[in-house]
Amino acid sequence: MNRAVALRIAACGIMGLGAGLLIAALLLSTYTQGKIAKVPLNLDATLVSDGSGTAFEPASLNREKFVVDRDVPLALQEQVSVEAPSNADVVTLQVGSTLRRTDKQKDEGLLLALVDTVTINRSTAEAVSSESNPGGAVQKPRAIEDDQPPTNIALPHSGLTYRFPFDTEKRTYPVFDPIAQKEFDANYDGEEDVNGLTTYRFSQNVGYDADGKLVEPIKYSSLLDDDADSEVTAPAAMWGIPGEPDERITMSRYYAAQRTFWVDPVSGTIVKKEEHGYHYYAREPLKPEVTFVDFKVASNEETIESQVATARDERDRVALWGRILPITFVAIGLVSLVGGALLGSFSLRAESALIDPGLDEADHSFFDTQGMKVPGAEAKTEKLPAQKPTDLPPDRPV
Template sequence: MAGAKGDTVLNRAVALRIAACGIMGLGAALLIAALLLSTYTKGQISKIPLDIDATLVSDGTGTAFDPASLNGERFVVDEDVPLVLQQQLSVESPANAEVVTLQVGSTLRRTDQQQDTGLLLAMVDTVTLDRSTAEAVSSESNPGGAVQRPRALEDETPPTNIALPHEGLTYRFPFDTEKKTYPFFDPIAQETFDANYSGEEDVNGLTAYKFTQNVGMDSDGKLVEPVRYASLYDDDADSQVSARAALWGLEGDPEEMITMTRYYAAQRTFWVDPVSGTIVKQTDRGFHYYAREALEPEVTFVDYSVTSTEETVESQVAAAFDERDRVSLWGRVLPITFTALGLVALIGGALLGSFSLRAESMLLDPGLDDTGNRFFGGRGDEGEPVPGAEAKTEKLPAQRPSDLPPDRPV
């Protein structure tokens, strides 16, 4: 009976040892998982999302051409007109683990005119970006960007694209944006211009990096090197216009045909979430004009200044915080949690293993245990006697009265 009980206890000790090994293995696995999450997995998570679908709206005022005056006796340019710049972002193919293709439809409208009569600018731009660096990429099957060929409003034929290779950044900044200068592509100018870091600002509770970009202007907004407008028409119909001097509003012979070239310049300010690279706010100043000399504007097509609406800022800040939370979860919260749990499991497994070994060794050979057959030692008189209790003592003989000296009283 006693032997069966000992076997049962021994089996339990072995089971405890196996459990200890399992717990320690779990702890090691959690530590490895924490290391992978903080290195490899974070790099895979910190990428441009594949589900972007946003409408960005900016509004403001400016000086703008009146399209209705094309049929009049003179081109009319109105001042202080309300304007809205709208961008519709969506994801197209190819979009995979490495790249994402953004299609961005942009329009600038006069809101004081109805429907398409107030349309001033329209463009559909497509660009393929590296999801990690946010830079434009090209391949044999994909030129890295394209713009849609303009069509008349009544044209129902499918749209066609014009290849336009992009360079640098477009529409986004990279994850972990740095305080430095980035090349940022302007699809209207079809060139890359520097976006320079200029400080930090709070945008609806988010600390954003501020970048400024000048296209053909200096920092004061003065024309220095305007860009000749790149027409999307085969005959350059909107980049060079010939009209009678009277239509241009020029003095002299009203019937003289005058050819003017369209030029473009711009200033932009981006407020960027440094974690996700999301542009949470943006201001745009664009200047399109006709002139015979690049630095001498004669007829303004549109000169506008617009800023992201509050609704757009709120939605972009919310999107940036969502990206931050996702990166923080996989790159910081889970690694810290797994590390803590892994250490607890390792320590707990080691203690449980030590306990099981002591129990097993005592059952196999009680003499190996020095605690009096107890895991935590004996108590009081239940233990073995101390060495002092075992020492032999000498008995002193008792003196009898007859052994006393004669002169000593009894």
């Protein structure tokens, strides 16, 4: 194989590499990015919010009067994990939530507990359901001494839960509330920096209007067979209501909430959350009489730092496959195509020079032919003087 053929093969290989890189860049920026921008299957986080509020004292159930304490320290904890079914298209999140009085020990301080399970689309973060999976469930409350497996109660979810979609937009999204058991709008409020990360802020009102006024509270849906926590009948004296002390009065439990979410718009991760929850007993929905818990909590600094780090990791993963690699492949691909074309041009000229050096006179310095000298071709030709013809005598016969 001569030098020209080798150059031509190399040129074709380099151009093929360039074309392949351009195709790969196109696929990465379209098809592959859609496969990468999905909710991870390895979510495992503990989210903690701290605050204070007015709270019922559970021990007072055995006293003559219900006791409600003001200005008590509270902590809301959410444990997020992944359960089955989870695959390339959907992921099932199980979130165990507890609200505790931190001034009480163990179960004496437990005010609220809920285990919520939802299956969501990994791309849109919206709840999905099928014949075998209703899209969500809540766990039936159990006594501490109960050693039986937990029982799930089917609760179809809709809208978003616990996450926003990738490429979150500046608009209103429906966000599901597992306590109210239906979705409520979360409205875009603006941009805000959270630990160096630009986030979108969304606000949600459940039972409140935009000014924070109680307008349409939700009647609490009990998960117990006897509805013991949604309707309570007790003497007026225990309720602390004026009148006959022994009069039996039945009150219903109502619920309302306000939430603010700070969302990373690239990954849809909620990096920070503030929540105001209000549970109370009343005979009329808009006339609260006895507070069960009225609290305001916000994500603590450790949770915010952890969620910001998670959002940045997901951002980097999407950027690597959706922007960095495609740009790199395009740049290398274009350089390879140009370099291959130039090398191919040189190979053709080299082949011409080998066939006939005279066809490539302009490139003698590149294709050196001094090593192929032909002695005869460079020998000087001696010129012989021409003999002058002599005149014949006129009388000499020819």
